[in-house]
Structure formats: structure tokens, C-alpha cells
Amino acid sequence: MKIAFLGLGRMGTELALKLVNDHELTVWNRTAAKTEPLVAAGARAAATPEEAVEGAELVITSLFGPDEVREVVIEPGLIAPDVTWADSTTISPADAAEFAAAVPGFVHTPVVGTLPPARAGKLGVYVGGADACRRHVVAQTVAPWAAANPERLREVDTAAKAAVGKLLANLALAVSLEGFREALDLGLSQGLSESEVVSMLGSTGLEFIVNMKAPFLLGERSVSPGDFSVDAIAKDARLMLDAADTDLPAVAAALRSLEAQQAADNGDKDLSSVVVNRDV
Numbered sequence: 001m002k003i004a005f006l007g008l009g010r011m012g013t014e015l016a017l018k019l020v021n022d023h024e025l026t027v028w029n030r031t032a033a034k035t036e037p038l039v040a041a042g043a044r045a046a047a048t049p050e051e052a053v054e055g056a057e058l059v060i061t062s063l064f065g066p067d068e069v070r071e072v073v074i075e076p077g078l079i080a081p082d083v084t085w086a087d088s089t090t091i092s093p094a095d096a097a098e099f100a101a102a103v104p105g106f107v108h109t110p111v112v113g114t115l116p117p118a119r120a121g122k123l124g125v126y127v128g129g130a131d132a133c134r135r136h137v138v139a140q141t142v143a144p145w146a147a148a149n150p151e152r153l154r155e156v157d158t159a160a161k162a163a164v165g166k167l168l169a170n171l172a173l174a175v176s177l178e179g180f181r182e183a184l185d186l187g188l189s190q191g192l193s194e195s196e197v198v199s200m201l202g203s204t205g206l207e208f209i210v211n212m213k214a215p216f217l218l219g220e221r222s223v224s225p226g227d228f229s230v231d232a233i234a235k236d237a238r239l240m241l242d243a244a245d246t247d248l249p250a251v252a253a254a255l256r257s258l259e260a261q262q263a264a265d266n267g268d269k270d271l272s273s274v275v276v277n278r279d280v
Contacts, residue, residue, distance in 0.1 A: 012062030014118035093160035108159035110166035121147035128162025176209035216272035226270020
């Protein structure tokens with residue numbers, strides 16, 4: 001298939017690399033240097049989004065957020081009505097409904113997971129759209145993203161429902177991260193070391209986030225560049241708060257910790273900065 005892939009950030013690059021061997025891939029990114037790994041793998045780089053989508057049978061976008069989607073795709077009317085557009089950007093349900101109304105071929109394809117599972121083909125993927133035929137084609141195309149756990153690739157009948165699924169996943173991530181931070185505060189206040197707290201959190205409800213982020217806390221990995229930035233999860237937390245019709249106090253607490261990291265110039269670092277740099 002002839003595919004245009006727009007947006008080669010940390011996750012977008014990994015998603016595109018999973019497709020380049022099986023399709024004719026043209027890639028675009030605002031920072032042109034970020035196309036180099038894909039070009040080395042066999043893709044063609046385009047200078048503009050318009051050049052990238054010319055003649056494409058499928059357009060895939062992986063941008064930072066809904067505002068960037070509007071700027072790159074919606075406002076310039078980038079995608080023709082007969083072309084399928086699969087967007088993996090994390091957006092709100094309202095954004096998804098808006099984009100589906102604006103572009104008939106819209107299918108929302110958010111992914112659940114960070115860079116290591118992306119490289120291993122172990123992401124979760126929601127494929128949401130009202131057109132079952134387009135949805136099925138997209139699901140088949142992006143199947144390599146979840147190749148190691150195909151049961152985690154799920155088709156849903158609206159783009160908005162796919163957006164909800166992604167926000168639910170990232171809510172669990174943000175709230176668990178805040179729980180890890182507070183558990184460290186509690187344990188250290190009682191004289192435990194960080195490694196002792198990490199050990200005691202094994203086999204608890206926080207085990208997943210602890211296993212994922214303890215290597216950063218214990219100095220085994222650097223928060224720069226990390227896997228998933230503070231800026232990205234903070235943006236997603238704001239989408240959650242905007243989408244809910246009731247208060248989300250746990251998300252709000254997580255966002256306050258993330259915003260403290262942003263204020264300390266840690267926004268581009270891994271979200272584990274919330275536990276690594278608790279003194280900010």
C-alpha cells in the first residue's frame with residue numbers, strides 16, 4: 001500500500017518503522033532531520049505534508065495533540081474525501097467526533113504503551129470509526145504494532161470510543177505514577193530507602209508502574225530522553241479533565257505533579273521525573 005506517514009516524534013518513528021518494510025512509505029516531519037531513520041530504512045521523505053499525501057492510499061498521522069492535527073490536517077483540508085486517514089494522536093472524544101465530521105475517511109488509531117513495547121510489537125491499539133470497511137483495512141495495516149499480542153488490537157465502532165479507550169489507559173498511567181510518588185514520600189518519611197520502597201511495592205496495585213519506572217529512579221536509566229515525556233502525559237491529563245463531566249481529583253493531583261516538573265524545565269524528560277525529581 002502507498003502510505004503517507006506524518007509525524008515522527010518518539011512514538012511516531014517506532015510506528016512508522018513497523019510499516020516501512022511492507023509498504024511504500026512517504027514520511028514527513030516538521031523537523032526534517034527526524035525523517036532520517038525512516039529514509040535509512042527505505043522510506044521517502046517529503047518536504048511538506050501536501051507532498052507526502054499526494055497519491056497516498058492511506059494517510060497516518062502521529063502528532064503531539066489535537067491542535068497540531070487541526071493545523072496540519074484539518075485547516076488546510078489536507079486529505080481528500082476518498083482517502084482513508086488513520087490518526088494515532090492522543091485526542092479527546094470531542095476532537096475525534098470533530099475530525100470524523102470533517103474528514104469522511106477518518107479512523108482513530110491511538111496506541112497504548114511506550115517505546116519498549118512499540119519496538120517489540122506489543123502495543124495496545126484501538127481502531128475506531130463508523131465505516132467498518134475502512135476500519136478493517138486500517139486494522140490490518142497497523143497490525144504489526146500489536147503483532148506480539150494481537151488480542152490487544154481492538155476495533156470499536158466510533159472514533160470517539162477509541163479516544164476514550166486511550167484516555168482511560170493514560171489515566172491509569174498518570175494516577176499510578178502519582179501513587180508511586182506518594183508511596184515514596186510515605187516510605188522515605190519513615191526512614192526507608194528508595195530501593196526498599198520499590199521492593200515493598202512489589203505484588204501491590206502499583207507493581208506495573210514501579211517495574212516500568214524504578215530503573216529511572218534507581219539510576220539505571222536516564223530521564224533524558226526517556227520513553228514518554230512529562231509534556232505528553234500532562235497534555236493527556238488535561239484532555240481527561242476537559243472530557244469528563246465530573247471532577248477527577250486523582251487526575252488533577254497527578255497533573256499538579258506533572259506541571260511542577262514542567263515549571264522546573266523537565267517537560268521533555270521521561271514522565272518518571274515525577275518520582276526521580278520529587279524535590280521540585
